[in-house]
Amino acid sequence: MPLTLDLDFLGRRGVVATAALRCDGGVVLVDPGPTSCLPALTRALGAHGYTLDDVRALLLTHIHLDHAGATGSLVQRRPGLEVYVHERGARHLTDPEKLLSSATRLYGADMDRLWGGFLAVPDAASHPLAGGESLSVAGKRFEVAYTPGHAVHHVSYLDTAERTAYVGDTAGIAVGGYVLAATPPPDIDLERWQVSLDALDAWQPSSLFLTHFGVIQDARGHLSRYRDALGRSAARARDAVRTGGDEPALTEAWVQWLRQDVRRAVSVEEAVALEAAAPFDQI
Secondary structure: OOEEEEOOHHHOOOOOEEEEEEEOOEEEEEOOOOHHHHHHHHHHHHHOOOOHHHEEEEEOOOOOHHHHOOHHHHHHHOOOOEEEEEHHHHHHHHOOHHHHHHHHHHHHHHHHHHHOOOOOOOHHHEEEEOOOOEEEEOOEEEEEEEOOOOOOOOEEEEEOOOOEEEEEOOOOEEEOOEEEOOOOOOOOOHHHHHHHHHHHHHHOOOEEEEOOOEEEOOHHHHHHHHHHHHHHHHHHHHHHHHHOOOHHHHHHHHHHHHHHHHHHHOOHHHHHHHHHHOOHHHO
C-alpha cells in the first residue's frame, strides 16, 4: 500500500495528501501538493526514512495548485526528476503564466498564503500523457487513463501490481464517511465524468487513493457512492437555477445547504477539513 503523507494544509490535518510509493532507490510521489506545503512534505517523508532527494518521479493527476504546485520547486531541487502529466496540463507547467493568472483572479492576495510559489518545469522533465499508456517508472508499472470531468487535464494511474488507482479528484473528496462532489469551475462536464468513472470501474481496482483524503479500501463501493453524490449535487444545482435569483444569493443558498448537509453527517473537525479541501462557494 502507498504511504499517505498528510501535508498539513493551512495547519489542518486530513485535507491534502500526497501518495508515496516505495520504488527502486526511493519513492514515486503522486500529486506532491502546493509549494506552501513543502516543509510538511519533507517532514512526512522523513518520518518514513526518506528525504526529497529520494524522490524518483512525480505522477500528476492534474495541475490544480493543491495537487501540483510544488512540481517546479522539486524539479529545481532535483534536476532530472521525471514529471508525468496530461498533455493539456504539460504546457501550463512549462509556461505557467495563464495558469497563475487564472488562479490569481480567484484567490487574489491569498495566492502566496495558500499555495506558495509556482516555478516553471523544464520541457526536458515533462512526460506528456494522453491516456491509455503503460508506464514503467522507477521499477513500478502503471496504466494511465484519461479521466476528465473535474478538469480537462486529468489523468488517473493504476499500480498494476497492487491494483491501487490514484484518482486525484475524479472520485471526489471523502472525509469521515462523507463523499463530496469536487465540482469547481470552469471544466466541469458531468457526462464525461461518468465516462471517466466507468474507466476507473473497468480497472477493477482493489483500492483508491484520493488526494482529499487518502486510501479508500472499498473502491467499487466508493465509486458507486460518488456517482450518487455527483448526481445529487447536480440535481440541487439545477433546482436552484430553476428557482432563480442573482448569483450571490444562489451561491449563499448553496453554501448553507451544503454546510448543513455535511454537518449532519460528520464531526465539526471533519466538516472543516471538507470545506478546506473544497471551499463550498467554489464548487
